[in-house]
Structure formats: structure tokens, C-alpha cells
Amino acid sequence: MRRIILLKKILLSTLFLCSSMVYGQQVSDHKDGAFTEFGYRQGSAYRTASGKPGPSYWQNRSDYEIEVELDEEAHTIKGKVTIAYTNNSPEDLEFVWLHLEQNRFTPDSRGTLTTPVQGNRYNGDIDGGYLIENLKAQIVGRNKAVSEEFLISDTRMRVTFAEPIPSNGGKGTISMDFSYKIPEKGMDRMGRVKVKDGYIYALAQWYPKLAVFDDVTGWNTDPYLGAGEFYLGYGDFEFKVTVPYDHIVVASGELVNPGQVLTKEQLRRMKEAMESDERVYIISPEEVTDYASTRPKQEGSLTWHFKMNNTRDVAFASSKAFIWDAARINLPSGKKAMAQSVYPKESDGDEAWGRSTEYGKASVEHYSEMWYEYPYPVAVNVAAEINGMEYPGLNFCSFRSKGASLWGVTDHEFGHNWFPMIVGSNERRHAWMDEGFNTFINYYSYLAFNDGEYTNNLIQTRRYINQLTNKEREPIATHPDRTQSNNLGMSAYMKPALGLIMLREYIIGEERFDKAFKSYINAWAYKHPQPTDFFNHFENAVGENLDWFWKGWFYSNANIDIAIDGVFPYGPNYVVSLSNKGELPMPVLLEITYEDGEKERRMLPVEIWFKGNQWNHLLRVEKKVVAVEIDPDKVMADINAGNDKWPASLYAD
Template sequence: MKKIGLRKIFLMLAFLSCASMSFGQEVIDNKDRAFTEIGYRQGTAYRTASGKPGPMYWQNQADYKIDVKLDEDNHTLSGSLTITYTNNSPEELDFVWLYLEQNRFTPDSRGTLTTPVQGSRYVGDLDGGYEIRNLKAQVVGRNKPVSDDHFVDDTRMRVTIAEPIPAKGGQATISMDFEYKIPEKGMDRMGRVKVKDGVIYAMAQWYPKVAVFDDVTGWNTDPYLGAGEFYLGYGDFEYKVTVPFDHIVVGSGELVNPGQVLTREQQRRMKEAAESDERVYIITPEEITDYENNRPKKEGAVTWHFKMNNTRDVAFASSKTFIWDAARINLPSGKKAMAQSVYPRESDGDEAWGRSTEYGKASVEHYSEMWYEYPYPVAVNVAAEVNGMEYPGLNFCSFRSKGASLWGVTDHEFGHNWFPMIVGTNERRHAWMDEGFNTFINYYSYLAFNEGEYTNNLKQTRRYINQLTNKDREPVVTHPDRLQPANIGMSAYYKPALGMIVLREYVIGPERFDKAFKSYISTWAYKHPQPNDFFNHFENAVGENLDWFWKGWFYSNATIDIAIDGVYPYGPNYVVSLSNHGQMPMPVQLEITYEDGEKERRTLPVEIWFKGNQWNHLLRTDKKVVAVEIDPEKIMPDINSANDRWPTSLYED
């Protein structure tokens, strides 16, 4: 190998430095832009600069008592509810905003009117919507005036109280009767479907619910359109569902009256399942239509009674078509929960929903062990005409899913119990904080399940280069309802998940990352973090200023392109000349190969780019270098792999 003189090396390095500044027209000057702060992140008494709830942090609470009846002939749900609303905020409240999400299913709803002509995933029926009657609201206390003053606008309803709800603990009650037609097409989140033995009702967004009043926005009243999901407070729920005698109901939370709705044999099987790591049938495939022997009543109606505390929502499913099985979930503390699955005969089989409970059990156990213990008594997977949708302790997944597809959707929807059910983010505005974080933790669940039975290629970040460089791409922080439909998957799910993979596996390291992420989850469990709370908490926990990462990956369309311009002998050592041809700086992990076959890894910090887009690294070694490569494991989504490796034509054999 022919060596080059030192003077020639200096001339080459100077040329490379100038070239990177002169010809890289899309390359930003890092010292001026990439490392500046992303925004105002100073702490307050409500949310600290260290990313924790402050000493004056508060959030309001809504507790629900609901009693409804399912009319299978007319496909309607009707009933009543009473909400006890506690105002923990520092200000009096003259009114309360509620969501009426079934009003999305009308011809003139904002969601309908903003659905593209060609349709989308979020299409819905047009013959639905709430009928509200007998609304009453009053502050809790003796002889307080009752108000029925309210108005409805699209999917929102404002209820005005006759006198303000006192600050710092004042309470009001809001009660009403309601009714609506259950949609067949419920925006791929709920609805009904006819199968061989009857109809499956997947019931979500099924009751009027209080909007969140917080210290950031006040009342959060963004309409329910489609891609934006939900932002809900926490409270205690008690709900009763009256259905035809032959129906089976599964729901979020604890079934508190099994003796009234299950036969003695079914109760025995339920107890057996609670102690079994293998699935136990509550209703076998052969028993689906044998209503005479497998229902405690033979006619009329039956009421199923559920309770769930400290939750942001509840959902349920009802049908006479269900196979039902269950198994024990083992939690790190020694507590137990129960995985359950209900599905029609079309979905039966070991290649399909016969493994659903196995999947749900494994998923919940994994996330509980790796991140935060599962808090709910049940984890129910429901086969329905929904491709995948999550609610606390209960999922709806497609009754047609099988094999790897069923594992993937089941694991993803159960993962949502951590984001946004436990960590109560605002999905309607910040989809990446639930979909992205969930997609990230799904990757490790795939690795853990059954010794990698199913594959997940998320860590192979360069598979996504086409999407990361698409000219129509949009930043991660774009509100979901404002994203172009083609960008939802990348901006809300995959790009934030890829960013977390890069942080964990490349920038921070698994040990530091995991401690920080677990701390974030436990700190904001059952609370409402904003994006800045996550950024602040994570930085404080890992001890790094990551403004450059948040800004480049989440707030912009910046790309990564780190290059090796050359490797030159420098006395007894070498100089590795590096350039940043992208818009985003990154630490540089180098793998050096020596003539004797030994390989060594060295990492250069992101601060090498503080003063510009070119850096010369002095590689001190007494061995002969034969190759240098950036990011040998290809974790960093560098858009140009061709310039990641040396040797180059500067050397001659």
C-alpha cells in the first residue's frame, strides 16, 4: 500500500473540509441550527424542568355509573349515566365539556365532511348519533340548583352548571339518558358484524364522556374526526349491561356478578383458568349454540355488572356467538391477572384465535416485566370487524386474523395498555406518544415471544429509507388529523419507534435508556404528560442534552448521512476524515479492522459536529488499519450506505 506525504494529507483534509461546506448545498450549518434548543421548556409549579409533575400538579377526575340495554332487534344501545366530576384545578368551572363521539356517525358531522371522497380507514355509518334526554347538572351540596342548560356541537356537548364548581376539590354531578343506533361501520374502532351464529357487538365510545381540562390547554375540545384518537381523564367506573339471555359479555375491568350470568360449570372453569398457564375453555366450540345448557337463564334478558377503578375508559363486547377461553397472567409482584379471548367459530383453530389467549398472556407478561406492571384484572381479546383497536384491559382485533398477523395485532393492542392507558397522553394531538412508543416496545416483545417465533424488522432501520426520504413526508409531531393519510403509518408509528430504537441501541445504550424510560412510565402513570415532559424527563434521567435529536428526528424531516471521506496515515497513527452530508448530526460509531484481523469499535460523540460538518479524528494505534466502517450493525438510518465504508481510491495497492 503506497503512503502519502504529510503535506499532501493536510492539503487533502483542507480540501475535504472546504468541499463539504461549498458543495453540500442542503447541508445545514450544525453550529447555527442543529444544536439550538427546540423550544421553551422551562419548568413551572405544575410541570418541572426535570420532566416530573410539579408540587402544584393537578388533574380532574370523572367517576361514572352507567346502566345500558342492548336491543339486538334494532341494533340500539340505550340507558342512563351519572357522572361525578371533581374539579381539582385552581379555578372555578362554570361549565363542563363532554364528548359525544357517536355523533361522528351522522351525514353532517365534521368527521364525515372531512372524509375524502375515495374513503379512508375512518369511514363510518351515517344513520347514528346520540339522542340525549333528561339532562341534569348540579354542584354537589345541600339545596343546590339543578340545571339542564346544554348545547351540542358536533361530537362535543357543553353543560352549564347553575353555579360554578368550586376549585380545589369541588364536585358536580351530571346525569342523562341516552340512546343511539350502533353503527355497522364504526371507523375501524367499534361497531357490529354478522357472523355465522349471530352478531358481534364491539362497543366503544359508547357513552358520553367528560373531556380533559388541564393546565396546558384548559378544556380539550378537538372534534373527533378520524385519525386523532382520544384524550381522557381518569376515574372509577361501575357499569351494567343488559343483553338477551343468550349473549356473553366481556368488558374492561372486573365482572362482579358471575353467579348471575354464568352457569356453575362456567364459574368452575373460570376458577380453573385463574390458576392455569394453559388456556381453559369457559365455553367450548361445541357449546356455542347450546344455550339451553350453557346459560343460567333460558329466556328474557340478563344484566352483566362490571367495575374498573382508576381508568380512563371502558369498553365491552356482546354476542351469542362466542367461544370463550382464558388463562392466568403472572405478574412480577406475584399478583395475577387473567388473559381472555372471545371469538366466533369462523375464527377457531390453532392457526388462528385458538392461540389468542397465549398471545395476550405472553404480551402482558413481557411488558410487565420489562417496563411497568400491568394494573388491570383482565386482558381481553375480542374477535370483531375491527382491524385493531385498544381500550383499557380490552382489545378488538379482526376475527379474520391468523398466525403472525394475529400475534402482531394482539401484541400491539395490548401494548397500548402502557401507552396511552397507563401513561395518559393526548392521542388526539400527539399520536407519536402512544402509537410510536407502543410500536417501539412491540419490537422487544416480538424478540421475547416463544424464542422469536415471529419476526420484526424494526431494528433494521435502513429498510425504511424510502419513507424517510419521501418528498411528501411530514414531521412526527404533526397532529394526526392533519397528516396526509399516506403518512400516518410512518409519522405516527414507525418513525418515532425507529427514533427510540436508535436512541436505545446507538445513542444512549440499553441500560441507561431502559432506566430512563421506566422512570418516565412510572412518573407519569395515570397522569397527562406533554411532549416537553417526556423530553425533559428523559434528558434528566440519562444526563444528556438531546435537543439535537428531538429537533432533527421529531420536529423536522431531517435525514442522516454521515460519510467517511478518507483514512490517512499520520505519523505512527491515522486520521479518519468524516463529513455530515445530512441535515441531522449523530454520534459516530466506528469499527476499525486491522491487518491481523482484529476489529475494534470506537464511538465519537455528537459534539464533533458543534463547529461544522467536517471532522478529522485522530486514530491512535500501533497497528496497520485496513478498513473503517461507520455503524457496522446498521442501526442508524443513514440514507447513503455507499459512503459509510473505507478504503477509497486515495490508496493504491
């Protein structure tokens, strides 16, 4: 009997060694070339190989002065914009391109003509569009010729100067009058809605704005179609909004003339709110219909004057139906900002917008503490007929939202102040660099708010297996306007966020990840990173070559399926036989359970897959092993949980 047992052991060992030799020779069975180089990410004087702005990095600047008037009866905006443009590029510019995004709301716009018959989220009115008049363009300097030459093509306008704007700091000015009808349906990003006490006007894409001229594409003139959002330069804004005397206006930036538009009592309450961690009513629910009688002006119109520096955009809202409350935001440096909310009576209540300012304050304080300090004087949440849209310092969210839904949309839209308002990525081409990054940071904000009052299960990556294996899925890197509508939520929001979750919680670890992510934000604050800048910066900061991950997760439909094929005794130790059955290799975290109930975790590096899709790991132990499991916390987005455990009988538990 002893001889039979010994022969069985020898046979098992021989089979195992033979298997090891065979698997060890498999050097060409990688799927889709998992470890081949991902592009050639060479640095330059503009963008370094370490993923930072280079010594010759440049970006142009646009400073705006805008005056507009809101006509409540005609639902129109009419005004004038003057843009001071600084050409910091190394080439002279004969012309500049501007965005005229209100031109989306015309019958023959590209956005209208590419909207499906059944419609989608980005439905828009078709009776609007800009009227542009009195355009003048001139190089700054004495006796320079004035040009009135412009060409409008869909949502873009080219303005040609009489002589080029000089490179390396040359300046030009562009001024024009503009007007348009405010759409009721503004592609779920802006517009107007009638509530009990009047109209709410949510104004964005409300003025002609300079397109970005950069070192990667030159002029970024992609038209405004729908899913693709915005790519804008930075500058200072000063804007005046004239509205009916009984309206309240909130906006991105600082209110410059509060004494001219607010009552003494409202000014007192504003000051009180700036010192309070609890909300203070500027206009209470009871005052909505009668506060106008105490305004500085009791008929006609009032002009609200705002300023915002070093920002890529501004937005505002106007209504006579607003309840208005506010509270102090405490920032890590000791500076203060103000959280504000405006909403109609229909949205009032502790289960609804009555907590909006609390949500906004908590959100901004969290992101400031964890990632980068909030730079703006206000953080305003506006209740409108918009499901959720972000602008610097101001959000539009649905006036119907309540509870967890309102927290989620408020937190998400305020998170956008970090991506793409501070880190100025190109949303129109790389939606994942703002939506995905923001969805990722939202996860930790959920955990922090009131010790997890609301739940966010993003880290449960295996909930998304159906979407990750959908035959119609598209890679993260697909441009948003080219992505199928039913794929956009996954490819732009969830999948990139899941990728960052795996990097932080599984592949890299919290300490290295957080330092790298903060470093990326600091390096590219108020600048224009490209995807390769993020990849290069992150790899340099964490000290890892992650080509395999960027290529597999962001630029393909590759999936993860790491399996335990078996666990075999090997002398006093064990061998764990693993295989990579998916297209994307991953490090392998093993949890070993011993006979006495003790558990131990060991991480195998991604390099085990360098020479093939099978690996035999020698598990050196001093006790009897009764179970082994891959990724016990299920952070890895593995599409097949059925091969994660040994013995297989554990799946019955």
C-alpha cells in the first residue's frame, strides 16, 4: 500500500512538472498583444515625457466683458461681448474661431440633423440661434486696421483680422452685439421652465466664446452636437446681467454690486450666512412672492454685476420664483467660500432642496480636502428643468430631485469643478477625462458624507459584468458624439471610474495612487492635458509601466478573467495553478485559508503573465491549505466569478 501511494505521488509530481514545462514554453499565447507598447508617448518642449507641462508650454488667453439683458416676455437675451485675446502661441494668427453654441437650436444645425427621430437626451428647440451684428476685430496697438470679416458655419464662427495677431504675446480684441431666443429645451444643459411663481431661466452657452488653439490640434472646432460637451480656454470675466426688478440672479463668481440689487435685510442675511455652517435664508419660502416690494428698485429692471477670474466659462440663473439660502464653505487653507441654493416652492422641503446647500457645502469641502482646494468664491446649486449640468462655480439640477437623487446629482455636478473646470481637459473629445474622473472621486465623497448616509456601490465592480460583456459595447476612448447613446454612461462615466478604482484599491494602492492623482491635478490645474499626459504623469509618479492597463481598459473592449485551475501539494508546500482566460492581464491577489481558520493574503505581480497566459505559483507555507481565492474583496472587474475559488465546492457556500 505504501508503495502504491508513493507511486501516485511520483506520478502526480511528474505530471505537474511536465505541465509546468509545457506552460513555460507558451510565450506567444497572449490575447491582443497585451504587453506590446501602447503608442509612442514621446515628450516635447511643450509636454514632457513625465506628463507635465514642458518648459515651452503655452496656452492662449481670453478675457471677457459682457453685458446682456433678459426679456421675460419675449424669452430673449440681447447684449454685447468684448473679448481681449492673447496669442501666446509660437505662430501668428490670421484668424480666430469662436463657438456659437446657440446655433445648435436651429432646424438645419448639425446637432438637429443628427438627432434621432425618436429623440434623445439632447433634444433641443429649433426656433433659436444667434443674430450677430456690429462685429469688429482689431490688433491692439495704435493705428491698427479694424476688420468686420466673419464667417459662420453651424456652431462655429471664424473672425479674420486685417493683419495677424503676433505670436508670443500679441493681443487682439473682438467685439459684437448678439441676441437669441432662450430655448425651452436646451439639450438638458440650459433653458427655461415655468413654475408656479414664474419662469426659471438657466443660462449657459449664452455668449460667443473663443475656441481653444493648442499645440496638439491647433484650432479645436468640433461642432456642438449633443453628447460632446466643452473645451475652453481660461481668462477673467466681468459680466452684467439686466433683468426685471423682481428677479433674483445667481451666477458663477462674485456679486460685485450687492448693495444695488439686495435689500439691507438680504445683505445682513448674506453676511450671516458667510459666518454660518448651517443654512441661512436670504429669501425664505414665505417671502418669494412679496420680497420685491422691499427691493432697491420697485419697477423696471435691475443690473446684477459679477466677476470671476481665471475661469473657463461662466453661467447664471434668473427668476422671481427663487427661494435662496446659503452657508459658509470651510477650505483647508483657512479661506472661505459660500454655498448657495436657489429653488422654487415646488422644490422646498427637508427631503428635497431644503438640504441642497448642506449637500453642496459637504461636497466642496470634501474634494478640497482630499484633492485640491476649491478656487471660486461661490458654489451655487440651481433648481431647473435640467437633470444635471455643471459650470464653474454653478450647477443646474432637476427641481424635482429629492433625497439620495438630489445628493447624487449635486455631488456629481460640484465634482466637475475639479474635472474639467480646474483641470481643463477636452470634454468634446475625451469625455472620460471629466465624467470618468469625476465619477471616481464621487465614490469617496459618498463615503464621507455623514459617514455614508447615502450608498455608492461603485467599488462592487462585478455588478457591471453585463455591460462589460455586451457585444455592442465601445471602448472608453470613443469620442462622445460617436458613441452609441446606450453606451455613453458606461464608456464615459462608469468604466473609466471602475478603472481608477482598480488602480487605487487593487493595482497600485491608496498611498501611491493619491500622491500621483494629486500631483496630476496640481501639474495641470488651469491647463489643457491630453490623455497621454495623464498616462505619462501617472506612470512616472507611481513608478510603474501601465501600458498594458491603459491599452486594455481604456482603448479596447478587453475583459478580465483570472482563474484558479487547481491547487496541488508540492513537497511541504503547494502550487497554485493560475490562468488568464481574458484579454486583460492583472496582478493576482490570493487569499489563502488554513486548516486552523487563519487567512493570509499574497499579491502576485502582473509580470507573471509576461511569457504566457498560465502561471504556476509556488505557495510556501507552514500549515495545511484548505482554500484559495482570487480577489476576495471583488474589486477587480473580473467577468467570471465561477473560477475564482479553490476548491470549487466553495461556490456552494
